[in-house]
Amino acid sequence: MGTGSCNIVTETLTLSGVSKTFDARSPLRVIQDIDLSIREGEFVSLIGPSGCGKSTLLAILAGLLEPTSGTVRSADHPDKTLLGKIAYMPQKDLLLPWRSLLDNTIIGMEFGGWDRSTSRARALRLFPTFGLAGFEDYYPAHVSGGMRQRAAFLRTLLTDRSILLLDEPFGALDALTRANLQAWLLNLWESLETTIVLVTHDIEEALLLSDRICVMTERPGRIKEIITVPWDRPRTFSIVTAPEFTALRRTLLNSLYADQPFSPSEDSR
Numbered sequence: 001m002g003t004g005s006c007n008i009v010t011e012t013l014t015l016s017g018v019s020k021t022f023d024a025r026s027p028l029r030v031i032q033d034i035d036l037s038i039r040e041g042e043f044v045s046l047i048g049p050s051g052c053g054k055s056t057l058l059a060i061l062a063g064l065l066e067p068t069s070g071t072v073r074s075a076d077h078p079d080k081t082l083l084g085k086i087a088y089m090p091q092k093d094l095l096l097p098w099r100s101l102l103d104n105t106i107i108g109m110e111f112g113g114w115d116r117s118t119s120r121a122r123a124l125r126l127f128p129t130f131g132l133a134g135f136e137d138y139y140p141a142h143v144s145g146g147m148r149q150r151a152a153f154l155r156t157l158l159t160d161r162s163i164l165l166l167d168e169p170f171g172a173l174d175a176l177t178r179a180n181l182q183a184w185l186l187n188l189w190e191s192l193e194t195t196i197v198l199v200t201h202d203i204e205e206a207l208l209l210s211d212r213i214c215v216m217t218e219r220p221g222r223i224k225e226i227i228t229v230p231w232d233r234p235r236t237f238s239i240v241t242a243p244e245f246t247a248l249r250r251t252l253l254n255s256l257y258a259d260q261p262f263s264p265s266e267d268s269r
Helices: 054-062 101-105 107-111 116-126 145-157 175-189 203-209 237-241 243-257
Strands: 011-023 027-039 043-047 069-074 087-089 163-167 195-199 212-216 223-228
Touching (some): 011 054, 011 195, 043 054, 054 195, 087 145, 107 116, 107 145, 116 145, 145 175, 212 243
Parallel strands (some): 043 195, 043 212, 087 163
């Protein structure tokens, strides 16, 4: 598992010189010259200004987009496309409204060739872990946003991929629900043998969950700084009141806003 000091050195994903340009009416370079190695069992967050290419970079990692230049290599899938090899959870839960929560969670397994009864039995065993017990037959419209997000995350995990890509999974939720799900994800991930790459705009979320935080520049997005989060695991929410947490938060704010014409206050978001 990942630790605050990143003792695991096996690299599971390596990006070398990755750039992406979209050609529409005029070329738009979204990310440029991204070099990054992500270690096995590590939790890495991408943070940066809106429009800097964080989601584009995640889509490239998932194999949904091809880089214009540069390479993405996976230790588990050398010389192969990553499409379908890495689990990807987009910003919205994308649950199908006509399927129950249980049947939504097994969609990835069904696409993977699992039979329906085996898929349902496997998902049912995990419903209590994800706080969904008793809601198996409910439809998405009849449960809270937090429950839908947990169902979407379970659906992602059931694909049995060793790497999870999460694109602002809690960004649309209210502050209390988001905090509860951050704590839930923190506790759950620390029991899994999984590598996670998270896109977020929430500095505290990045600090609480991550082993390393990659700060990106304005578009075209480059990685301007990688900050190692020094705290060992397991972690709890009590760490957010520690002076060292506040100091590292200030460091991140200064890195994010260094090129802006104002100096963010300590309480800026």
